[in-house]
Amino acid sequence: MSASPPHLEFRNLSAYYGTKQVLRDVSFTVPRNSVIGIIGPANSGKTTLLKTINRTLDFIPGGRFTGEVLLGGESVTAMRDPNALRRRIGMVFPLPVGLPLSVYENVAYAPRRMGVTDKGELDGIVERCLRQSVLWDEVKDRLNLLGTRLSGGQQQRLTLARALSLSPEILCLDEFSIAIDPVTTMRIEEVLKELRRSMTIVLVTNLVQQARRLADNTLFLWRGETVELSPTEVAFSDTPRDRRTYDYVNGIFG
Amino acid sequence: MSEPCSAIPSENPFALTPLERRKKAAARRNQWIMFGFCALLIIPLVLILVDIFWKAAPVLSLDFLWQNPVNKGKEGGLWAPLVGTFYLVVGSLLFVAPVGIFAAIYLNEYAREGWVNRVIGITVTSLAGVPSIVHALFGLGAFVLGMLPAINRLLADPARPETRWEAGLLTASLTVAVMNLPVIITSTREALGAVPQSFREACWNLGATRWQTIRTIVLPNSLSGILTGIILVVSRAAGETAPILFTGATFFKFVADSGTAKLFPYGIGEPFMAMSMHLNIISNQISQMPERMKFGSAAVLITLILAINSLAIALRVWLRGRKRW
Numbered sequence: 001m002s003a004s005p006p007h008l009e010f011r012n013l014s015a016y017y018g019t020k021q022v023l024r025d026v027s028f029t030v031p032r033n034s035v036i037g038i039i040g041p042a043n044s045g046k047t048t049l050l051k052t053i054n055r056t057l058d059f060i061p062g063g064r065f066t067g068e069v070l071l072g073g074e075s076v077t078a079m080r081d082p083n084a085l086r087r088r089i090g091m092v093f094p095l096p097v098g099l100p101l102s103v104y105e106n107v108a109y110a111p112r113r114m115g116v117t118d119k120g121e122l123d124g125i126v127e128r129c130l131r132q133s134v135l136w137d138e139v140k141d142r143l144n145l146l147g148t149r150l151s152g153g154q155q156q157r158l159t160l161a162r163a164l165s166l167s168p169e170i171l172c173l174d175e176f177s178i179a180i181d182p183v184t185t186m187r188i189e190e191v192l193k194e195l196r197r198s199m200t201i202v203l204v205t206n207l208v209q210q211a212r213r214l215a216d217n218t219l220f221l222w223r224g225e226t227v228e229l230s231p232t233e234v235a236f237s238d239t240p241r242d243r244r245t246y247d248y249v250n251g252i253f254g
Numbered sequence: 255m256s257e258p259c260s261a262i263p264s265e266n267p268f269a270l271t272p273l274e275r276r277k278k279a280a281a282r283r284n285q286w287i288m289f290g291f292c293a294l295l296i297i298p299l300v301l302i303l304v305d306i307f308w309k310a311a312p313v314l315s316l317d318f319l320w321q322n323p324v325n326k327g328k329e330g331g332l333w334a335p336l337v338g339t340f341y342l343v344v345g346s347l348l349f350v351a352p353v354g355i356f357a358a359i360y361l362n363e364y365a366r367e368g369w370v371n372r373v374i375g376i377t378v379t380s381l382a383g384v385p386s387i388v389h390a391l392f393g394l395g396a397f398v399l400g401m402l403p404a405i406n407r408l409l410a411d412p413a414r415p416e417t418r419w420e421a422g423l424l425t426a427s428l429t430v431a432v433m434n435l436p437v438i439i440t441s442t443r444e445a446l447g448a449v450p451q452s453f454r455e456a457c458w459n460l461g462a463t464r465w466q467t468i469r470t471i472v473l474p475n476s477l478s479g480i481l482t483g484i485i486l487v488v489s490r491a492a493g494e495t496a497p498i499l500f501t502g503a504t505f506f507k508f509v510a511d512s513g514t515a516k517l518f519p520y521g522i523g524e525p526f527m528a529m530s531m532h533l534n535i536i537s538n539q540i541s542q543m544p545e546r547m548k549f550g551s552a553a554v555l556i557t558l559i560l561a562i563n564s565l566a567i568a569l570r571v572w573l574r575g576r577k578r579w
Contacts, residue, residue, distance in 0.1 A: 054459065056455070056458060056459060059455065059458060061366070061367045061368075083461040083462070083463055084461065085461075086458065086459060086460065086461035087460070087461035091459040093455075093459075095452060097452045097453065097455075097456040098579075099453055099456060099457070099471060100453065100471065100474075100475055100578035100579050101471075109457070109460060109462075109470070110460040110461065110462070113460070113461070113462050113466050113470075146578055146579075148578055148579035159456070162456070162460060163459075163460075165460075166460070166461070
């Protein structure tokens with residue numbers, strides 16, 4: 001049987017900042033077009049895990065990892081152009097960042113860097129991404145407004161729109177809904193259910209119920225180690241593989 | 255133990271307690287002391303300016319700027335030194351602006367953080383504090399005694415001594431550029447550092463290269479800060495005497511009174527006149543120099559530098575107004 005490789009695979013991943021180890025021997029796979037939910041308390045290495053995928057860990061002084069991260073079977077460290085890798089992966093980090101450009105140019109930023117100059121094509125990309133991030137109705141009449149002038153929650157959706165602008169094959173969301181109201185969050189979650197048809201989603205979240213709603217598999221990271229990796233129904237059942245998962249999910253951890 | 259409520263007089267609950275009165279008096283006294291020190295700083299400054307412009311008033315006119323000095327500067331105007339200072343400033347900027355800005359971009363945006371970068375940073379900051387006379391001696395050694403003979407060996411015709419380059423605009427510009435390099439690097443790094451790191455990270459996450467990030471986000475949002483640094487350096491280049499003393503400035507050079515030769519009086523390998531040098535010499539080297547000529551030159555130089563600095567301040571205010579985050 002020669003099945004195609006999993007879309008994303010981590011093999012014995014350990015990550016360090018200087019001498020401090022933040023991920024210990026983490027291994028798991030993410031099948032194509034699935035959603036993996038990653039839960040765990042602060043300082044478990046969730047964000048670091050995401051940064052190994054698009055190699056932005058390189059930008060952090062002292063940041064490095066051992067083991068392998070494979071994208072479609074290909075090791076990300078073996079890829080010659082890390083920028084090409086980053087364009088295949090959409091990243092949304094928890095702090096909303098509106099670039100000091102107009103809303104339109106925020107979304108058009110990455111396509112423009114890729115050489116897209118056709119106005120019609122850019123207009124299409126901008127509208128699609130802003131609709132997908134449920135921001136379109138709020139900004140469609142003021143696309144020239146500075147992205148930095150939007151509210152925190154709007155900037156976070158703008159960040160999501162930017163991440164979608166190159167139609168990435170993998171979408172990494174790190175606490176994407178932290179500044180977004182619950183109603184809009186639910187609407188974005190509906191969009192994510194649509195998006196998974198065309199992309200694989202890595203969802204880091206502190207809202208365990210969000211992982212439950214969206215994820216096919218759930219990974220519970222604690223102090224850089226894998227506590228549990230199970231199908232979401234199992235992880236959120238009364239009998240997950242590890243007792244600590246039950247405690248964490250039900251808020252009696254510690 | 256005193257009961258706090260009983261301390262409040264029943265007739266006026268807002269009356270000041272003795273402690274509050276003492277605190278208020280102390281606050282007022284301290285404010286006056288600070289104001290006194292501030293006045294100590296400002297009053298002499300105003301007196302100096304009034305004195306200079308009062309004594310300069312008889313000569314101040316557009317003609318004073320437009321005419322060349324006559325009879326060792328005792329008569330005539332300031333055109334020759336003014337235009338020399340202009341070319342000195344432009345010449346030094348041509349060297350210092352690109353080198354300083356690109357060095358700062360490298361140090362701030364590309365170089366890895368580590369002890370090498372820190373040592374370079376500390377060195378640059380220390381260099382900014384080196385007295386200008388030291389830069390002058392460096393310029394004398396490196397450019398006048400080092401670089402000029404090499405240029406002349408290559409370009410000058412040994413049979414015609416007039417083709418030889420002398421200490422002049424080129425060597426003085428380079429010396430002033432070296433003096434201002436650390437200032438430009440420091441101010442540019444500050445301007446670049448004021449752009450939040452999160453903007454860069456957002457761009458990198460989209461697969462933008464470092465250069466694309468710098469060109470599209472970092473530079474457009476730090477340009478005004480960089481410009482402010484350059485303007486401040488201009489006023490320093492215009493005002494300093496020491497760095498040009500041995501490296502190309504001269505007290506007298508014939509400058510035509512009309513025609514294009516009046517606008518372009520100095521070759522880059524020729525000695526030139528400059529405002530700071532001119533003021534220095536006429537103030538203490540020429541006997542029977544009329545007071546009004548000394549103070550007239552001082553007034554022009556001060557106005558020039560105040561104008562340049564005001565431009566920098568105006569730019570800073572404007573930039574604060576259009577901050578994009």
